[in-house]
Amino acid sequence: MLECKIKKAFKNFYLDTDFLMEDSRLGLLGPSGSGKSLTLKAIAGLIKPDSGKIILNGRTLFDSEKKINLKPQERRVGFLFQDYALFPNFTVEENVRAGLRDKNSADIKEKLNEMRIFHIRDKYPDQISGGERQRTALCRILVNDPEILLLDEPFSALDEYLRSEIEEEVMKFIDTYKLKTILVSHNKEEVYRICDSIVSISSGKTNSVKSRTNFFENPNNITEAKLIGIKNFSTFDIKDNEIFLKAWGISIKTSRKFDGDIIAIKDKAMELSNQPINENSIRIKSYRLIENINSCLVIYNEDDQIYEDLKIEISKEGYKKLKDGPIFLTIDEDALICLEEG
Known part of the structure; x- marks a missing residue:
């Protein structure tokens, strides 16, 4: 379970998110610039909210009143960026090792095999395919045994013919390792296929969490209606x-x-x-x-x-x-x- 109730003021934007994630896969759906990625970064510890709290499976990651703010490496939160954030001058194996919290954990062969990238362990990111880069980024997350996976529009930059293939790979990964997942997207079809429940966000503010069926069948406000395709x-x-x-x-x-x-x-x-x-x-x-x-x-x-x-x-x-x-x-x-x- 994830509880996220935070506020943060930026120069020209105000983030005010309040939701409880109980299902295994939650979609955070909203237009560009609505605050989706900022919300993920706050959960991962990459930005510090002004107030509020973030609690994951009973562990407090952030609490402004109690002055708790765990470092990103202490949160056990996996974050898959849109561009995978691989180091271009590191090999596949070096990229995976770079993500280890415990640098003394030398044996990552099993994980490289599980993710089907052991055979390319000595290659660099520009020498491998888009799917292999994504598996490398996922492997870097997996070696730290995360409690939740955050996906920040991981398919938006892909060509149409690659999108379904790589989406299927990610879904297999999530199901195999039984990872709770938050998917950020502005694509309603993508969210419908992947998520059990959905929360919409517009201008930095979240609405209520809904089941997938309820979200698409019974919009309550203009934001939700536009997101499901009503014109x-x-x-x-x-x-x-x-x-x-x-x-x-x-x-x-x-x-x-x-x-x-x-x-x-x-x-x-x-x-x-x-x-x-x-x-x-x-x-x-x-x-x-x-x-x-x-x-x-x-x-x-x-x-x-x-x-x-x-x-x-x-x-x-x-x-x-x-x-x-x-x-x-x-x-x-x-x-x-x-x-x-x-």
């Missing part, structure tokens, strides 16, 4: 059993009550058709089309001098079935999501 948001008014979505000038009949600041619409809540489906079907006079590899993005705007774009994603197969293109848009009023700001 459409609007303020609203309700009058005479209708909700008026101000961003697009659209009215939908509804008997629901909405408590919140913003309405979000998931793609699956919208249906394009050649015929009206129900009383909420809206006739589309014109639209713009953006074609992706496997889908099409239909962009509807009744008057771009007044309203914002409404973006509707549809599969290519679904779009082709519409023959001359969509004529009606139907929004499922039961699938509208009411969100808080934040």
Whole structure:
């Protein structure tokens, strides 16, 4: 278990994280510059918070009130940086030894074999593949028997064809050694595949930890909704059993009550058709089309001098079935999501 409740002021940024990690794999999901990497560095002891506490499996790593601040090498926290942080003038074996807390622990042959890098132990980082560099960095972590592994966007710099291969390697490593892991990412697909629970972070502040299913199915605020891929948001008014979505000038009949600041619409809540489906079907006079590899993005705007774009994603197969293109848009009023700001 990891408890992280810290605050730190930087020149133009304020970090305020508060979460409890109970599952084996936690995703820290947020946009660039949201404070994800700073949070990991505080847990690892690379930066010192102004206040708060960090407790790992009952051991206090940091406590401002008790004046406890363990050195990084005392924390038993493994940190895999995005660029692996290997020394370019050290061999694979020398890089692994450089990470040893106990420099007298000479026999690392077993670990090099386990990580399948013994045969390249005398090579330098620029002489080995990206996967071998990653295994070298992981081996350097493993020799110190960490209690938790911190992954700072380890796949973001990789080409697409390498990403899945190396991600799979890391997952095998985590499962084999049963390591509790925090993955920092801005990639929702990556977090969904790897993590059991997720906490979002925006402008330095964390939200509540959620199970993976709950996070992707039930966003509570705009930050969470954007992170799971929702593209459409609007303020609203309700009058005479209708909700008026101000961003697009659209009215939908509804008997629901909405408590919140913003309405979000998931793609699956919208249906394009050649015929009206129900009383909420809206006739589309014109639209713009953006074609992706496997889908099409239909962009509807009744008057771009007044309203914002409404973006509707549809599969290519679904779009082709519409023959001359969509004529009606139907929004499922039961699938509208009411969100808080934040």
